[in-house]
Every structure is written in C-alpha cells, then in structure tokens.
Amino acid sequence: MQNVRYSAEISRAKEFIRENYADSAISLHRGAEKVGFSPNHFSTVFSQETGQTFVEYLTVVRIEAAKHLLTCGNSRMSDIAFDV
Template identity: 50%
Template sequence: MDTFISVQSLGDSLNIEKEDIERELGDVREVSQYVQELGATRKYLENIVRRMIRLREQASGRRYSEIIEKARDYIGQNYMSENISLNLVAASVNISPSYFSSLFSQEVGSTFVEYLTGVRMEKAKELLMCSDKRTSDIGYEVGYKDSHYFSYIFKKTQGCSPKEFRSRGRG
C-alpha cells in the first residue's frame, strides 16, 4: 500500500493528471487482491512502478514540447537581431545553454544555428520575392550585418545567390 501511495504522490508532484494516474495504476481498493502472496505482490509493485515511469516520460515529453515551442516562438520574434544567440534563447526558457542545445537538437532534429539560419533564409526568400529591397538590405533585415556573409550563407543553404533566386522566381 505504501508503494502505491508513493507512486501516486510522485505522479502528483510531476503534475500528471489525476485521471491518468488512476487509469494507469488502477483503483487503490483493488490492491488487496494482488498482495495475497509474495510473488504476486512483487509483480504488482513492479507493474505500477513501470506504469508510473511511462507516465513520467509522457509528462516529460509534453514539458519538453512546451519548452521547444517557446524557444521557437522566441526565435520567430527575434531572428532579425544580430545579437540572438543560443544563450539568449536558453535564458528565455530558463534552461542552461548546454542542456538547451542538446534538448533542442534532439527535439527539432537540427542544431540551434541550423534552425536559426533556416528561419532567416525563409524570411529572406519571402522578401526577395515580395519586395524590391536591395539584397544587402534584406540581409540586414533578417539578422546579418555583413551583406557578403548573408550572400555566402544564402548560396550555401539555397544553392544559388540571392540575386539568382530573385531572378528565377520572377522569370
């Protein structure tokens, strides 16, 4: 009974919904049927601990999803700043930079720099197609203070220069 209550308390402390805990662990009134003999008791205890671990992993996954979503929102709102960095984004979600870097790569499937570059390139392509702004101005607008570096990164990631991209799209 103590183990059942301890596992239930763990679920509460992890902010797991009470209904989820009850669904996974069953009704406390049914515990007595499993504690008739030592083998059955041991099997029952292993089972409820295993179920709680599964619930904890699900809750952790949801928490990480929320953190990554907040980070993506922050990047989406600040990609144009030349000062945006992994450290700033990690601070915005209250996680250490090294842990954030690892978590971000694992959850998103690309590094922070790759993701930021992708966001910037998508906005740059949009501006190239929908405006007559100069390439250097677009580079600056999406977060690159050096127009040559912007052109280099654009060509590296898109396979053509910004000017070529613009002319292909309009052609």
C-alpha cells in the first residue's frame, strides 16, 4: 500500500535517479540527501512506495537506457555499457 504523504519525495528521488543513472557515484545516501531523509528511512519508504529497492530501481533505469541506446543509436555495446 502506498503512503501518499511521501509520494512527492519519492517522485523527486525517481527523477534524481533518471537524471543521474550514469553517474557511478549515485547511491542510496545521495538519493536520501536529495529528498531530506535519513538513508534508513529513505530505503524503507522507497521500497514501500515503489515495490523495489533503490538499487533495483536504479538497475531497471540503467537497463531501459541501454535498451534505448541499443535500438536507437549507433554506439558500440561496450560504449553503451560503460555509459550506463
């Protein structure tokens, strides 16, 4: 069940992930900072709201980006893997 009072924060966190998925320094801690939560609280709320952990969501975003680049671009697979 979603907790509506956190939906704005989780939306901001998801946007942060989509904008920064290629940054190798992206982390749960940075996501928590972005929305003003402690890492533990953010981890719990994020999982409850999305049904995925932060890392699972980040991985899905990276895979979707790679799929898009593979089908719509001329980049080599190794370059795409490095980029995402």
